[in-house]
Amino acid sequence: MKTIVLIGMMGSGKTTVGKFLAEKLNMVFIDTDNLIEQNENMTISEIFSTKGETYFRVLEKNIIKNTFKSFGMVISLGGGAYEDIQTRKVLSGNATVIYLKTEAETIFQRIKNDNTRPLLCDNMSVETIRNIIEKRKQNYESASLIITTDNRNPKFIAEEITGALK
Secondary structure (H helix, E strand, O other), X not given: OEOEEEEOOOOOOHHHHHHHHHHHHOOEEEEHHHXXXXXXXXXXHHHHHHHOHHHHHHXXXXXXXXXXXXXXXXXXXXXXXXXOHHHHHHHHHHOEEEEEEOOHHHHHHHHOOOOOOOOOOOOOOHHHXXXXXXXXXXXXXXXXXXXXXXXXXXXXXXXXXXXXXX
């Protein structure tokens, strides 16, 4: 089966849904943020604070380029990864890209106690999340499929995606 790429905001459920989806479809699951942390031996927050967002985005782009295969994978991208035009072109042309759409209020409730989110560490608020969503909206909504995750069980979301892919 063609590779499935999950995009969306932090806290939208990409990793959780991705694991269920990969298991259900008997595919390999990859979380790009986890790979970056393993390769750098640092958390995403540490990378942002010590080396900066630009450095992180280069790492992210390289991880995607080096691990992507057109078949047999479910890939969870970091929230900002799909902002890169080259990444978007490669993934949209060679994978099924699915946007896990989640309201800012829901994301805030899911991550409000998580201090590992570098783009929110200085301003964890619904408004900040809303602004990030708005900035990324056009790219997110260019996905092949848009699935809403608010108040939904990740297993059911994986089931919905499986059904939509048939």
